[in-house]
Amino acid sequence: MGKEMAQSMQVSNIQTTLDPVAFPVSSKPVVTAKTEAARWGWFPALVLLNSCALLIVSLGYTLNRMNVEWAAVLYWLSLIIIFVPTAYRLLSPSIARRERIGLIVALGLALYLVKILHSPVDFTFYDEFLHWNTANHILSTAHLFTPNPLLPVSSLYPGLEIITTALSNLSGFSVVTSGMVILGIARIAFMLGLYLFYERISSSPQIGGIAALLYTANSNFIFFDSQFSYESLSLPIAVTVLFLVAYSTTKATGKFLQHLLLMLPLIFVVAFTHHLTSYVMIGILFLWAIVALLKNYKSGEWIRVGMISMIALGITLGWSVYVGSTTSDYLAPVIRNSIAEISGLILDENSGRELFQGTNGQSSAVWERVVGIGAVAFILIILPFGIFEIVRSPFQQSPLGKKITLLRADLLQAWQRYRSNSAAFAFAIIVLFHPIMQSFRLTSAGWEIANRSSEFIFWAIAFVVTIGFFSLKSKAFLRPYWKVAFVVWASVVFIGGGISGWPPWARLPGSYLVSADTRSIEPQGIAAAKWAGEFLKPESLIGTDRINSLLVAIYGHQRPITHLADKTYLASVFFSPNFGDSERELINRVKANYLVVDERLSANLPLVGVYFEAGEPRDKYDDTPISLEALEKFRRINSISQPFDDGNIQIYDVSSIHVNP
């Protein structure tokens, strides 16, 4: 390792590995196979270390499945092993560009595998089932847009599912394996795109590497954006679009229209892969264009960015209006409820959400609370320095590059060349939304908005805090400890992101928990759903809870009844202690054929906050589980057959009710 480090230090003097556009070199140096290999620096060693960390996390998952209490320690240990050495190495100003890129890609892939190892056999995350259902519909019908009752909007934004089923059709792989492969490839591109984008707008490989590293600290990076869901694909594509915009609006890179042509497929696919990502991407592009207009009018950058923004807006609006017309029905209630709850909090009308506390009253460990809050505080402390540097320099007069003493002369020139960097300035504006979004975490409805915004706002935060941290390097009191301070700071932010993004019970696989998404997916429910697939007529209308809805759709090929698709809340049929006229009327209204009743629900409160779906007749502050008597009442009703029983799950045939109401 030491020898390779020394070699990589020598190689640093060559610097031919830089982007030739951002960092033009006057003469081509002689490159031998030995120096080519030396440029990899620590990369092979850190990849090996990452793989060992993955073995540790894998053991942690397995031990947690066996209810070993300290298994979570292995999970956190593995994350630290993956993150810390890479962070330390990327701080070095003298490593070759290929090593930086290699380390960033290896980091992204290792964190992707942390998720894959969590559920290595099948998809088990809630959102994954929603998109798995759309993919199954494409495979079974050979066409798109078959309505998906689990998430109607999913079938209207089928980008991920098209590519996954294409690979499935071509390779013979299942949807699960194809999805894992496609998202693995997308993750490589994501990390590459992030690095190239940050490098381009900062004109510094070092800043590019650190910013890409810090992006992985957003609370959704490890699990949410690694799952089989449309956002996991749309983010990498959107980042590539942003990079291409930065790349193409530089005159030196060639013909703008040719770049635009290459960008078009990406813009199209973002538009029909994920609504939210396309909206955010367009917002950033417009802000970028406006900043370019105000700050850098003469360069004409605003015209090029503005043109791309308009094209992206046209494509996205076109898709939203003509195909994804129900998107607003899906997104609006979440936003409306969040704003109402925030208003109530300000007006002291409600008490808000208890931080680090689950809906069943279970609190996170003290260390998790400290690190979680510490991560937010650490970001908020550094952000002002970054904003200040971007507004003040190098984008106006005094180049920040002069303070980054480790950058060499040609880098400083490049930095100055981009002193009117509109993208960086736009990011400085975007991070101002961060404190506002954090306030949403204080509400139940707004928590999702705050959490879901992190992967977008972190595009800006990662860049601005990197600039901020580099600006602090010039402070005399910090200089001797700068590297250590950065690694500790970044590690707290990274671990804090992991804590706030995913609840403790969902991070590691384990025994069955009530209404706990991934922790509720287990063989008994799957076996019951498969039985339904074998013995019930396909696409029978089935009323059931949140988890069994997923299972009967995927494993049973049945049609679950949901409020999103059927505009009827069926949950009260299950909650009611009696089976009276109103319950019969509800079943009759949706023409339900079967009810799947899982008596395990009565054992505990739902960990995700609901047993069935949002809007169920249960007070969120109610601390008593759904009653077993209510769930068992169907046994006593004349004319309701019960064709299936496995001890926990019963299936009732209620078709006689709408035949003879």
Added chain:
Amino acid sequence: MLIRKQSDLLLGVLVAVLLSALILLDINIVILRPVLAVMLILLLGHTVLTVWARGLILHQAVRILMSIMLGLTLTALIGLILNYTSWGLTPQSWVLLLSGILLVHVLIAFIQRRQFIESPEQTHRLTFNFGQGVMLILAVLVVGISIMVAQIGSLNQPRPGFTQLWMTADPSNNSSATFLGIRNEEADTLSYNLVVTQGTEVLQDYQSLQLRVGETWQRSVDLSSLTEKNVPVEAVLYRSDKPDEPYRSVKLWLK
């Protein structure tokens, strides 16, 4: 020299032809087809970039990024187009269209490269020395072991066992038969007794049904002769070791 210079294009042709042959002739070679499928998508991106980015200054890392992204996004767009054709999104339509587009771009790229003098591109050999190679191979092996450990852990997770009991009409609607079934998913082989009644009348009595773990027992019974519609047919399952305690029960109202 020519072959070496056009090796990427030749690889594209090889992948497109081989995969088309495998799919159209319905030959399934376990490893080969998935590898070719991934390569087809990525090579599509590469060749499209080669043709359409001609004259642009793109560094190697940018080319890799764009090849991946164009491969994925063009596949999505092609899927959208296939949706509006009568073939739909089938293995045959996918491979023919993707391969066709790939081959057309290979041809154009080939002509372009012969007609125009390529501007020297800055490319880097991705070479590793022996020690680095060993570390990377070890890393792949350890990741493989990690996946195996996770899969074994998932498949062998300790869970409570269960027994399924069912009584339902023939799902195919081809007969008036009713299916009675038991499936043992407990931790061990179990012996069951199953009693089918209507009111006080015992219709069937199955004693000492031995089922191994994962084994299913199923019988077809004809209930069409029963005339009483106001009393349900009930099937109650008992474990032989607890013969007085109903273990599972199902019921059927006759129509």
